[in-house]
Amino acid sequence: MGSPTRKPTQSNSRLTADAYADGILKHDRIILSRAITLAESRLKSDQLLAEALIQKILAHTGKSIRIGITGIPGVGKSTFIEAFGKHLTAIGKKLAVLAIDPSSQRTKGSILGDKTRMDELARDENAFIRPTSAASALGGVADKTRETILLCEAAGFDVIIVETVGVGQSEISVRNMVDFFLLLLLGGAGDELQGIKKGIMEMADGVVITKADGDNKKRAKQAQADYQHALHFFPPSDSGWIPKVLISSAIEHRGMNEVWQMVDDFKTFTKAKGFFEHQRTEQNIEWFHSSIEQLLKREIMQSDSLRKKMETYERSVVNKSMTPGSASRKLVEDFFSSLPKH
Amino acid sequence: MGSPTRKPTQSNSRLTADAYADGILKHDRIILSRAITLAESRLKSDQLLAEALIQKILAHTGKSIRIGITGIPGVGKSTFIEAFGKHLTAIGKKLAVLAIDPSSQRTKGSILGDKTRMDELARDENAFIRPTSAASALGGVADKTRETILLCEAAGFDVIIVETVGVGQSEISVRNMVDFFLLLLLGGAGDELQGIKKGIMEMADGVVITKADGDNKKRAKQAQADYQHALHFFPPSDSGWIPKVLISSAIEHRGMNEVWQMVDDFKTFTKAKGFFEHQRTEQNIEWFHSSIEQLLKREIMQSDSLRKKMETYERSVVNKSMTPGSASRKLVEDFFSSLPKH
Numbered sequence: 120m121g122s123p124t125r126k127p128t129q130s131n132s133r134l135t136a137d138a139y140a141d142g143i144l145k146h147d148r149i150i151l152s153r154a155i156t157l158a159e160s161r162l163k164s165d166q167l168l169a170e171a172l173i174q175k176i177l178a179h180t181g182k183s184i185r186i187g188i189t190g191i192p193g194v195g196k197s198t199f200i201e202a203f204g205k206h207l208t209a210i211g212k213k214l215a216v217l218a219i220d221p222s223s224q225r226t227k228g229s230i231l232g233d234k235t236r237m238d239e240l241a242r243d244e245n246a247f248i249r250p251t252s253a254a255s256a257l258g259g260v261a262d263k264t265r266e267t268i269l270l271c272e273a274a275g276f277d278v279i280i281v282e283t284v285g286v287g288q289s290e291i292s293v294r295n296m297v298d299f300f301l302l303l304l305l306g307g308a309g310d311e312l313q314g315i316k317k318g319i320m321e322m323a324d325g326v327v328i329t330k331a332d333g334d335n336k337k338r339a340k341q342a343q344a345d346y347q348h349a350l351h352f353f354p355p356s357d358s359g360w361i362p363k364v365l366i367s368s369a370i371e372h373r374g375m376n377e378v379w380q381m382v383d384d385f386k387t388f389t390k391a392k393g394f395f396e397h398q399r400t401e402q403n404i405e406w407f408h409s410s411i412e413q414l415l416k417r418e419i420m421q422s423d424s425l426r427k428k429m430e431t432y433e434r435s436v437v438n439k440s441m442t443p444g445s446a447s448r449k450l451v452e453d454f455f456s457s458l459p460k461h
Numbered sequence: 462m463g464s465p466t467r468k469p470t471q472s473n474s475r476l477t478a479d480a481y482a483d484g485i486l487k488h489d490r491i492i493l494s495r496a497i498t499l500a501e502s503r504l505k506s507d508q509l510l511a512e513a514l515i516q517k518i519l520a521h522t523g524k525s526i527r528i529g530i531t532g533i534p535g536v537g538k539s540t541f542i543e544a545f546g547k548h549l550t551a552i553g554k555k556l557a558v559l560a561i562d563p564s565s566q567r568t569k570g571s572i573l574g575d576k577t578r579m580d581e582l583a584r585d586e587n588a589f590i591r592p593t594s595a596a597s598a599l600g601g602v603a604d605k606t607r608e609t610i611l612l613c614e615a616a617g618f619d620v621i622i623v624e625t626v627g628v629g630q631s632e633i634s635v636r637n638m639v640d641f642f643l644l645l646l647l648g649g650a651g652d653e654l655q656g657i658k659k660g661i662m663e664m665a666d667g668v669v670i671t672k673a674d675g676d677n678k679k680r681a682k683q684a685q686a687d688y689q690h691a692l693h694f695f696p697p698s699d700s701g702w703i704p705k706v707l708i709s710s711a712i713e714h715r716g717m718n719e720v721w722q723m724v725d726d727f728k729t730f731t732k733a734k735g736f737f738e739h740q741r742t743e744q745n746i747e748w749f750h751s752s753i754e755q756l757l758k759r760e761i762m763q764s765d766s767l768r769k770k771m772e773t774y775e776r777s778v779v780n781k782s783m784t785p786g787s788a789s790r791k792l793v794e795d796f797f798s799s800l801p802k803h
Contacts, residue, residue, distance in 0.1 A: 170784075170786075170787050170790070173784055173787070174783070174784075174787070177781065177782070177783075177784065181781070260786075263786075265784070265785070265786065266784065266786060269784065312694070312695070312696040312697070315696040316696065317663045317664070317695070317696050317698055317699075318660050318663050318664070319696070320663070320695055320696070321659045321660050321662070321663050322659075322660070345694055346694055348691070349690070349691040349692075349693075349694035349695065350691075351691075352654070352687055352688055352691035353654070353659070353662055353663075353691070354654040354657040354658065354659050354661070354662070355654070356659055357659075400779055403778050403779070403781075403784075403785045404775060404778060404779065404785070406785040406786070406789075407774070407775060407778045407785035407788055407789050408758075408789075410785060410786060410789035410790070411758055411761070411771075411789045411792055411793060412754035412755070412757065412758050413754070414789060414790065414793040415754065415757035415758060415761075415793060415796075416750075416753055416754050416757060418793075418797070419753070419757075429753075432749070433746060433749060436745050436746060436749045437742055437745070437746065439519065439520075439523070439745075440519070441516070441519075442512075442515055442516075442519065442607070442608065442611065442745075443607070443745045443746070443748040443749035443752060444512075444602075444605075444607065444608060444748070444752060445512050445515070445516070446749055447748075447749050447750075447752035447753045447756060448512070448752070448756065450753055451753060451756040451757060451760075454757075455760070458800055
C-alpha cells in the first residue's frame with residue numbers, strides 16, 4: 120500500500136530527482152510509492168521536484184494498457200478488480216491498481232461496500248495497489264493520477280487500472296486518461312441503471328455484467344443480450360471498435376479471461392488503425408489546454424477579494440440579474456485591473 | 462431575415478441602449494435584428510452597448526421554450542424545421558429560429574442540402590429566422606447565441622429553435638443552452654448512425670425519424686421501435702424524463718403535432734419537478750465559469766510571444782518530451798512573468 124500522506128512540513132524525507140528516477144527504473148516499489156506521494160503533495164517545492172523526476176523517466180512511460188473501471192457502489196468493483204487482477208498476474212502481467220481510498224468510500228456510507236478491498240491482490244508480488252484520496256480523484260488540476268500512471272509505467276507495470284469514484288466529473292476525468300473504459304453493471308435487478316450518469320454507457324469500450332452466478336446467472340445473460348442489442352443502435356466510436364458486453368462471476372472465477380481478451384483485442388484493433396496512439400495524443404493535448412484554463416482560474420481563486428467577487432457575480436447569474444457572459448467578462452476585467460497596469 | 466454583417470468601422474448606425482430595448486419590448490423586428498447584429502459584433506464598444514441593452518431587457522426574458530435541433534446533413538433539418546415551424550405558428554406560437562447560415566452550409570459542399578432553406582416559414586409573420594454564421598456557431602466565447610435567445614424572448618417569441626451546425630463541439634454547446642434537445646435521424650437506411658457523434662443520442666430528450674413517407678414509412682416505423690427499445694436500456698435523465706422516439710414526414714405534413722406535444726409534455730413534466738428552471742440555472746452557472754476560463758486563456762492568445770510559447774509547449778506534449786501538466790504550469794508561469802511583478 121502507498122505511503123501515508125505526509126504533512127507539508129516534513130520535507131526532510133525527500134530524495135533527489137535522480138535517486139527517485141533510478142529507483143523507479145529499477146522497479147523499486149518503496150521508491151515508487153514515495154514518488155507518487157511526492158507527486159500528490161501540494162508543496163510547491165515537492166511539485167517541482169516531482170516534475171523534474173517525471174521528466175527523467177518520461178521516455179520509459181507509455182508501454183502499458185490503461186484501463187478505467189467504473190460502476191455504482193454495490194456492483195462489486197473491488198471484487199471484480201481483485202479477480203481480474205489475479206488473472207492478469209497469473210498470465211504474467213505486472214498490474215498497478217489506482218484505487219478509491221477505502222476510508223472515503225466508507226465515509227460515503229456504502230453499506231454494500233466491499234469489505235475485503237482487494238487484500239489478496241495486495242499480497243500478490245506482481246500487483247501494486249495505490250489508494251487515491253477522494254479529494255484528488257475528483258478530476259481537476261489537483262488530481263495527479265496522470266502523473267501516477269506515468270510513474271507506474273516507468274516502474275515496469277504493463278497494465279494500469281484506474282478505478283473511478285463515481286461522483287462528480289470523475290468518470291469523464293478517468294475516461295480522458297485511459298485507453299479502455301470499462302463499465303460494470305448489475306444484471307437483471309431491473310434497476311441496474313440507477314446511479315449511472317447519462318453518457319457513461321456511450322463512453323464505455325466494454326461492459327461487464329457482474330455477479331453472474333447461481334440464481335442470478337440467467338438474468339445476467341438476459342441483461343447481456345439486451346445491452347449488446349441496445350448498444351448496436353448507438354453510434355460506433357471513432358476507431359470503429361464495437362463495445363462488447365460480457366458477463367462475469369468473481370465468486371465462481373468466470374469471465375476474467377474473456378474480459379482480458381476483449382481488452383487485448385481492443386489494443387490490437389486500435390493500434391492497427393493508429394487510433395491507440397492518436398487517442399493518447401488527443402487526451403494529452405486536451406489536458407494541456409484544460410489545465411491552462413484551470414490554473415488561470417485558480418489564480419483568481421487565490422485572491423480573497425476576487426473570489427468574493429466571483430461569488431457575488433455567480434449569485435447575480437443565479438438570480439438572473441446578470442447574464443453569465445456579462446458576469447464573466449466583468450470578473451476577468453476585475454482580475455486584470457487588480458494587477459499593475461501593463 | 463437578419464441584417465447583413467456590418468463592417469467594424471460602421472458605428473454610426475448604432476442606437477442608444479434604451480432605443481434598442483424599447484424597440485425590442487415593442488416587438489419591433491427590425492430593431493431586434495439590429496440588436497442581434499450588435500451582440501455579434503466584435504467591436505468592444507458594440508459589445509458594451511449590447512451588454513447594456515441586454516441588462517435592460519433581462520427581466521423580460523425566459524418566457525419561452527428553447528429547443529435545440531441536430532442531425533446529419535441530408536436528414537432534412539430545414540425541411541423539418543419549416544414544417545414544424547408552420548405547425549407552431551398555426552397553433553398561435555411566435556417562433557424564432559436561429560439557423561445555420563446557408564452560405565456556410567453550401568460551402569461545406571452538401572449536395573443533399575435543403576435548397577429552399579425555409580422560404581415559406583421566412584414569410585410567416587409569426588416566425589423570425591436569423592442565420593448564425595458558422596464561425597460563431599462553433600461554441601466558445603465568440604458565440605452570441607445565448608444573447609440572441611434572450612433578445613428574441615424579450616421581443617415576444619415564445620418558442621426558440623436553435624439549429625446546430627453538427628461540427629466540433631456545437632451539439633454540446635447547443636445542448637447547454639436549450640431546454641429540450643431534439644435529434645433527427647434517418648430511418649432504415651442502415652447507416653443512419655453514420656456521422657452522429659458518440660454521446661449525442663444520450664443527450665437527446667427526443668428523437669424524430671424523418672422522411673417517414675411512401676416506401677420509407679415501414680422502415681421508419683421499424684427504426685422508431687428499435688430506437689425506443691434501445692433507449693430503454695440507457696439511464697434516465699436526472700429529471701426522470703424518458704426520451705421518446707417519434708416519426709415524421711414533412712412532405713405529408715405528419716408528426717408535427719406529436720413532436721410539439723412531446724416538447725410541451727416535457728415542459729409540463731420538468732416544470733412540475735422544478736427541473737426546468739434548475740437546468741437553466743445550472744446551464745448559466747456552467748457558462749459563467751466556462752467563459753471565465755476561456756476569456757483568461759484568450760488573454761494569452763492575444764500576445765504573439767505567449768501564443769508561440771503555447772504552440773511550442775503543445776508540440777512538446779505531442780512528441781511526449783513534456784507532460785501536459787508540466788507544460789501548462791510553465792505556460793501559465795510564463796504568462797504571469799510577462800506581467801509586471803505583483
